[in-house]
Structure formats: structure tokens, C-alpha cells
Amino acid sequence: MHNFLPLFKGEIQRLVKYKILQIALLVTVMWLAILFLIGEESVAEFVPLFIFMDATLMTVMLVGANLFYEKQENTLKTLLITPSGFAALMMSKFLSAIVLSFQSAAVISLFAYFIFGVSVSFGWLFIFVALITFMHTALGFVLTVFAKDFTGLLALLIAYMFFFAFPTIFYALGVFGETAELWLMFSPTHASMLLIEFSYGLDVRTVLIPIGAIYLVLVGAALTKWIVVPKYVETAVRE
Amino acid sequence: MPKTPVFEVKDLRFTYRKSSIEAVAGISFTVHEGEVFGLLGPSGAGKSTTQKILTKLYTDYQGDIQYLGKDLSSYSNDYYEDIGVGFELPVHFSKLTGMENMKFFSELYKSRADIEPLMKMVGLHEDKDRLVGEYSKGMKMRLNFVRALLNNPKVLFLDEVTNGLDPKNARIIKDAIRAFKENGGTVFLSTHLMNDVEELCDRVAFIRRGEIVEIATPRELKIKHGRREVKVEYFNNGKTDEATFELDGIGDNEDFTKLLKEKTIETIHSGETSMDEIFIAVTGEEIDRGDDVDA
Numbered sequence: 001m002h003n004f005l006p007l008f009k010g011e012i013q014r015l016v017k018y019k020i021l022q023i024a025l026l027v028t029v030m031w032l033a034i035l036f037l038i039g040e041e042s043v044a045e046f047v048p049l050f051i052f053m054d055a056t057l058m059t060v061m062l063v064g065a066n067l068f069y070e071k072q073e074n075t076l077k078t079l080l081i082t083p084s085g086f087a088a089l090m091m092s093k094f095l096s097a098i099v100l101s102f103q104s105a106a107v108i109s110l111f112a113y114f115i116f117g118v119s120v121s122f123g124w125l126f127i128f129v130a131l132i133t134f135m136h137t138a139l140g141f142v143l144t145v146f147a148k149d150f151t152g153l154l155a156l157l158i159a160y161m162f163f164f165a166f167p168t169i170f171y172a173l174g175v176f177g178e179t180a181e182l183w184l185m186f187s188p189t190h191a192s193m194l195l196i197e198f199s200y201g202l203d204v205r206t207v208l209i210p211i212g213a214i215y216l217v218l219v220g221a222a223l224t225k226w227i228v229v230p231k232y233v234e235t236a237v238r239e
Numbered sequence: 240m241p242k243t244p245v246f247e248v249k250d251l252r253f254t255y256r257k258s259s260i261e262a263v264a265g266i267s268f269t270v271h272e273g274e275v276f277g278l279l280g281p282s283g284a285g286k287s288t289t290q291k292i293l294t295k296l297y298t299d300y301q302g303d304i305q306y307l308g309k310d311l312s313s314y315s316n317d318y319y320e321d322i323g324v325g326f327e328l329p330v331h332f333s334k335l336t337g338m339e340n341m342k343f344f345s346e347l348y349k350s351r352a353d354i355e356p357l358m359k360m361v362g363l364h365e366d367k368d369r370l371v372g373e374y375s376k377g378m379k380m381r382l383n384f385v386r387a388l389l390n391n392p393k394v395l396f397l398d399e400v401t402n403g404l405d406p407k408n409a410r411i412i413k414d415a416i417r418a419f420k421e422n423g424g425t426v427f428l429s430t431h432l433m434n435d436v437e438e439l440c441d442r443v444a445f446i447r448r449g450e451i452v453e454i455a456t457p458r459e460l461k462i463k464h465g466r467r468e469v470k471v472e473y474f475n476n477g478k479t480d481e482a483t484f485e486l487d488g489i490g491d492n493e494d495f496t497k498l499l500k501e502k503t504i505e506t507i508h509s510g511e512t513s514m515d516e517i518f519i520a521v522t523g524e525e526i527d528r529g530d531d532v533d534a
Contacts, residue, residue: 006346013343017334069332078330078386081294082347083319237296 003084007092054104055132063140076236101133128195135220145231164189242271251302264449275426277440285449323392327399329379333372348390433514466510473502
């Protein structure tokens with residue numbers, strides 16, 4: 001892991017040079033504008049939703065964009081033939097994605113706090129945003145490896161969201177009973193939303209919070225170990 | 240004094256997961272310190288696979304590879320401190336400048352070469368602050384070469400290193416390879432450009448369908464596959480004629496000496512076979528002049 005710092009520095013440099021950070025900031029500004037238009041009455045319900053969108057959907061898309069660039073430029077392989085080690089390489093990518101989510105979560109939360117007085121537990125928020133981003137970065141890698149191009153990635157992402165979002169929507173509409181929520185925790189989408197809502201002090205079953213957090217870590221770790229690592233190497237070497 | 244072996248490869252075999260055919264089918268060879276060793280062969284012959292195994296990108300091979308007397312698989316990532324790899328395709332971040340790319344990669348090594356002189360050496364110094372995306376293919380290939388030298392490697396793996404370069408820039412790279420060798424470096428060169436082979440390689444191995452079919456020096460190959468004859472072109476009655484003579488006993492060949500005395504000679508060539516012809520003779524295939532996308 002001795003090369004983690006230069007790799008991480010390189011990731012951040014590329015986020016700026018490839019304008020990924022700027023795009024992420026632009027999206028954050030867009031969320032702020034929408035919050036401003038929504039007004040004080042409903043803003044508390046939308047703030048967690050926007051942070052959730054950034055940590056999940058945006059993470060997958062930005063990881064995908066980053067990885068497609070690297071595939072296109074054949075840089076995956078050249079990083080593998082450095083003394084860095086694969087763990088440091090992966091860690092730098094995960095951490096740079098978490099940095100992007102942090103900037104968005106921080107800006108949106110501070111805006112909501114100072115303008116509308118929406119309170120939040122920053123400690124929990126950043127812990128959970130990190131876990132959610134970790135899991136969705138791994139998902140972003142998986143979808144990118146299987147997608148032919150960026151459009152393919154978007155199609156897979158939409159399919160994923162539909163598959164996991166619908167049960168949550170049905171639950172919110174009261175189609176399922178309360179006991180169904182335990183099963184819904186198997187949906188990373190539902191678990192992620194619940195963790196962010198908890199950070200904002202919304203009415204959630206606290207017993208589900210550790211389950212959701214552990215579940216996201218396990219899914220992220222499993223995706224990384226069994227899909228991301230072997231497929232990343234395979235893709236890189238095939239270049 | 241015998242040279243130290245850098246790589247000793249014995250009965251190396253490799254099969255891709257979804258294939259039943261061996262991509263590398265039991266090859267053995269030794270690469271010595273300070274040697275430029277060429278691996279030649281048609282597309283899909285197993286050149287790139289062999290290089291990927293030696294650069295530890297493929298690890299599930301069979302057979303034995305010793306690097307400096309130690310099993311290659313026993314080396315950790317520190318192995319990459321010793322080697323530099325020049326890929327066939329550009330491998331840089333296009334939205335970073337040439338210098339930013341080199342600085343990023345350089346920081347990943349313990350031993351770091353001075354980047355500025357390397358950029359000067361390949362004629363990229365003036366363009367070092369331009370985005371790589373604005374570079375021509377030739378410039379990107381030269382940057383690839385600098386990338387390979389960033390860590391002061393002991394061994395260079397070069398894949399089609401002069402492909403796409405104009406003669407002037409190809410010369411710069413070839414001179415740099417020679418200088419690297421003269422400083423004790425070892426080069427593993429994979430190419431289909433026979434001109435490079437003739438100029439650079441101390442020994443070459445021809446690989447066909449995963450098997451090495453011939454290993455020799457370029458000179459040995461030329462003698463073995465050459466025609467022992469002398470071809471003379473001479474001026475005769477207002478036009479150019481030619482005559483061919485057996486090389487053996489040419490000093491006693493009266494027709495030959497008479498021709499030399501009586502005619503105006505335009506050219507004399509021994510029946511040397513070109514490396515192109517040797518390639519075709521040994522591998523049984525035409526040289527792929529396009530971009531080699533070897534398996």
C-alpha cells in the first residue's frame with residue numbers, strides 16, 4: 001500500500017482534468033437550486049433524497065465515466081505493471097469516489113442547514129455516505145465491466161434501479177405490510193435510503209440501521225472480491 | 240566469461256481460459272544480461288502472451304521461469320521496480336500533459352529517472368506541457384518509451400516500439416535502445432519490423448503457433464537461409480544485364496573474373512536473404528504490416 005498516496009493524488013488530479021469533479025459540483029448546484037424552489041415546507045424530505053441520488057446513481061455514473069476513459073486510453077494495464085499493488089489501486093479509486101460524494105453531501109447539508117434550518121447528524125451522514133458510496137462504486141465497476149459503452153452502462157443502471165426501487169415504492173405506498181421492510185433491506189437502494197434518512201433524524205426503525213450498514217459493506221466487499229478484482233484485471237490485460 | 244542469464248524459461252505453457260488450444264506450447268529460451276532478445280512471429284503466434292507472462296500480467300502459466308536465478312512467481316510487486324514496459328498502443332491519460340503523465344507514473348517507483356533529459360532524448364521536451372490528447376501517434380509512442388524508462392529499469396520489454404514512427408524518430412528510439420544496452424540493460428523486443436530486428440537484436444527467436452521454431456543470431460540466420468551466390472549487374476550494349484555465380488570457388492570462376500575485367504559493373508550483391516524472407520521461410524507466413532494485435 002506504499003503507493004496509495006500518489007495513486008490517490010493522481011485520481012483526484014484526473015477528476016479535475018477530466019472535469020468529473022466539475023460535473024459533480026454542477027449537479028450539486030442543481031440540487032441546491034431545486035431545494036431553493038421547493039421551499040421550506042418540503043425541503044427536509046428532499047434533502048436526503050438528493051444526497052441518496054448523489055451517493056448511488058451519480059457514483060455509478062461517475063465511476064463508469066472514469067473507467068470508460070481508462071479503458072479507452074489503455075491506462076488500466078500500465079497501472080498494473082507498476083509496483084503499486086492492486087489493493088492500493090482499488091483503494092485510491094474507492095476513496096476518490098467517496099470524496100465526490102462527501103463534497104455533495106457536505107454542500108447540500110450545509111445549504112439546507114443554514115438556509116432552511118434542516119438539522120443533520122454530520123457524523124452519521126459521512127459514515128453512511130462513505131458506506132453507500134463504497135458499495136455503489138463496486139457496483140459501478142461491475143456494471144462498467146459488463147457494459148459495452150456508456151449508454152450500455154446507463155441501461156444497466158436503469159434496470160438495476162427499477163428492480164430495486166419498485167419494491168421500496170410499493171412499500172411506501174402501503175402495498176406491503178411493515179414486516180416486509182426486513183426483506184427490503186436486501187435491496188441496497190432501500191438500505192441506502194434508510195441510512196441517510198436516519199442521519200436526518202427521520203422516522204425509521206433504528207434496529208434496521210446496523211443491518212443496513214453491515215449489509216452494504218458485505219455486498220460491496222463481495223462484489224469487489226468476486227467480480228471487480230478478477231474482471232478488472234481481465235479487462236486491463238486484454239487491452 | 241559467460242553472461243548472466245536474466246530470464247531462463249523452460250517448457251513454458253499457457254492456455255486461455257475459454258480455449259482448448261495452447262497459446263504458448265512449451266517454449267524454452269534464455270535471455271542474457273545486456274542482450275537485445277527479439278521475439279518474432281505472425282499475429283496470434285504467442286509473442287504478446289509470452290511477454291504478458293514475463294511481465295506477470297498472466298500468472299497461471301505452466302513451466303518454469305527464473306528471473307535472475309529466482310522463480311518469477313516468487314517475486315512480489317517489487318519486480319516492477321526492475322522492469323520497464325513499452326506497450327504497442329499509447330497508454331496515457333489524454334487530458335493530462337506529457338509531463339503530468341510522466342510525473343504521475345514516476346512517483347510510483349522507488350528509483351526515479353530524471354524526466355526532462357528523457358523527454359529531450361526523444362524530442363518531446365518542447366511539447367511536454369501539451370495535452371497528450373493533442374499528440375500525434377508518433378509522439379505518443381515516444382512518450383510510451385519514456386514511460387518505460389522512468390524507473391531506471393534493468394530490463395526493458397518493448398512491443399512494436401517503432402511502429403508508426405517516421406524514420407527520424409525511429410532512429411532516435413533505436414539509438415536509445417542501443418544506449419540502454421550499452422549501459423548493461425537487457426531488452427526483450429517483440430516486433431514484426433524486420434529492420435529493427437536486424438539493427439538491434441543480438442539474438443532472435445521465431446515463434447509460430449505457440450512454439451519456438453528457431454533461435455539464432457540474425458547473422459547465423461542469414462547464413463543459414465541465405466543463397467551462396469553472387470549477383471552482378473553490369474552495363475552491356477546500352478542496357479543493364481545481370482549474371483549470378485556460385486559463391487563457392489568464385490575466385491577460380493573464369494566467367495566471373497572475365498565479367499569483372501571486361502564490363503562496367505553497376506552492382507555486386509552476395510545472395511544474402513533479408514530478414515523478411517527469413518521470417519516467411521521460418522514461420523511460413525507473410526509479415527503482418529498492420530498493427531499487430533497478437534493474442
